[in-house]
Each structure stands twice: as structure tokens, then as C-alpha cells.
Amino acid sequence: MKKETPICHHCARPEGVKKHGIGNTGNQRYFCRFCKRTFQTRYIYRGNEENMAMQIKKLLSQGHTPEQISSETQVRLQTVNYYAEEMESVC
Numbered sequence: 117m118k119k120e121t122p123i124c125h126h127c128a129r130p131e132g133v134k135k136h137g138i139g140n141t142g143n144q145r146y147f148c149r150f151c152k153r154t155f156q157t158r159y160i161y162r163g164n165e166e167n168m169a170m171q172i173k174k175l176l177s178q179g180h181t182p183e184q185i186s187s188e189t190q191v192r193l194q195t196v197n198y199y200a201e202e203m204e205s206v207c
């Protein structure tokens with residue numbers, strides 16, 4: 117389990133993300149091999165992305181809109197929508 121790897125902040129996919137050194141602000145930098153872009157994250161949300169995924173799904177199931185969740189959790193709307201679609205495909 118790669119618990120410390122975040123999802124891509126551009127395409128919201130978790131499986132292509134690799135560590136890519138440290139950014140000039142001292143944050144961990146990551147590289148996504150799908151969109152070939154780097155991004156930095158100051159912290160992995162509340163310990164790890166799995167917790168954030170659970171939290172997003174919980175908020176979605178409680179009827180929050182992706183827009184609300186995005187502003188509440190500081191997660192990009194694109195990322196929230198990724199989970200929303202994932203949930204819909206399960207149901």
C-alpha cells in the first residue's frame with residue numbers, strides 16, 4: 117500500500133504519481149506520468165489520501181455538492197468530481 121502518495125492535482129488519478137524531489141519551498145514535489153506535470157503538496161491531507169477519499173465520499177453521501185466539499189476540504193473540484201463519479205459508478 118502506497119499510503120503516502122497523493123492523487124494527481126491535475127488529473128486526479130492516483131496511480132501515476134511518483135515522488136519528484138523537493139520543491140523550492142521545501143514541499144514534497146510529485147510527478148504524474150499521465151499528464152506529465154509536477155505538483156507540490158504541503159501535506160498529505162490528514163495523514164493520507166485514503167482518509168481524504170473517505171471524507172469526500174462521506175460528505176457526498178450526506179448530500180453535499182462537490183463545490184461545497186471542494187471549498188470545505190481545500191481539495192480541487194476536479195478531484196472531488198473524480199470521487200463523485202467513482203461513487204456513481206459503484207451505485
Ligand SMILES: [Zn+2]
Nearest residue numbers: 124127148151
Ligand atoms: Zn496527472
